[in-house]
Amino acid sequence: MGFLGAVTLLNSCMLVPSDSEYDLAAQKLVEAGFRPAPWTYAITDPQLVRDDEIGRRTLLRGDDGYGNLDANSLRFQFPAGFSGSERVVLLRSTYVGIRPPSDPESMQRFSCNDNLYYPDAVLLLESFIKTLLQEIPGSWRHLLQAWAIAYIYGMLMVKDTVLDSCDAESVKLWFNERIRRGNGGLDRGTVSKRAGKFRAPTK
Numbered sequence: 001m002g003f004l005g006a007v008t009l010l011n012s013c014m015l016v017p018s019d020s021e022y023d024l025a026a027q028k029l030v031e032a033g034f035r036p037a038p039w040t041y042a043i044t045d046p047q048l049v050r051d052d053e054i055g056r057r058t059l060l061r062g063d064d065g066y067g068n069l070d071a072n073s074l075r076f077q078f079p080a081g082f083s084g085s086e087r088v089v090l091l092r093s094t095y096v097g098i099r100p101p102s103d104p105e106s107m108q109r110f111s112c113n114d115n116l117y118y119p120d121a122v123l124l125l126e127s128f129i130k131t132l133l134q135e136i137p138g139s140w141r142h143l144l145q146a147w148a149i150a151y152i153y154g155m156l157m158v159k160d161t162v163l164d165s166c167d168a169e170s171v172k173l174w175f176n177e178r179i180r181r182g183n184g185g186l187d188r189g190t191v192s193k194r195a196g197k198f199r200a201p202t203k
Contacts, residue, residue, distance in 0.1 A: 003111070003118040004156055012087045015116075018100055019093050026074050026090055033079030034088060040075065041066035041140070065138020068095070097130035098123060122162050125152045129171045149178050154188045 017025040030036070072095035076088040093099040100117050101107040110117040119127065125148055132144035152158055160181050163172050179186045 003113070004121055004124070004152075012089050014089045014091055016091045016093050016096055016098055016100070018102075022090070022092060029076055029088065029090070034076040035079070037075035037077050037087060040070045041073075042070050065136050065140045068135060069140055072096075095131065095134075096127050098127040121152050121156045121158050125158065125175070126163065126166060126168070126171055128152070129174055130168065133170055133174060145178070148175070149186070153179060153186070157188065160185070 015025065072092040074090040076090070078086060078088065098119060101110050109120050109123045111120070112118075128144045128148040132141045132148070135141040135144070160176075160179060163175050166172050176182070
């Protein structure tokens with residue numbers, strides 16, 4: 001979302017290769033010096049996170065609905081010597097409902113920068129909703145909802161009709177209910193201000 005202009009507190013690079021190249025992508029990261037992370041989102045062993053800030057925060061909140069995320073992701077730390085706090089998370093495309101573009105038509109929904117493809121706001125919104133609809137109530141589902149409504153709808157100002165052409169009826173229904181479409185509408189200013197409270201400071 002940072003590429004689109006909605007900066008969040010989560011300092012993670014989330015990468016989604018095609019499922020057929022998932023294992024190869026993980027191998028390439030290791031060969032490039034990235035290190036498998038000692039934490040998971042649902043970690044419960046404090047010994048595994050004693051030297052890791054993200055892991056400690058994760059442990060404090062417990063599993064809380066992160067099981068599917070753990071099962072469908074691999075987590076990496078940047079190569080030794082990298083001074084930032086960012087992490088790399090490799091996600092399965094079937095889990096998040098999004099995959100790299102494979103033809104000129106699908107390419108229209110992405111922007112390419114430094115050989116990475118970034119989905120547009122609508123495609124990302126669809127992905128967040130498809131993912132959260134698979135999840136049980138908990139922090140992970142709540143975070144996905146915040147990304148969908150507070151950040152993409154509230155901060156990026158996508159239109160109320162943005163998902164009308166989406167094939168997944170459950171996605172359209174969830175979105176229309178959350179933005180109170182046809183029922184007075186949702187105050188974008190309010191939801192974007194709430195999102196702003198949790199934005200990471202910019203340098």
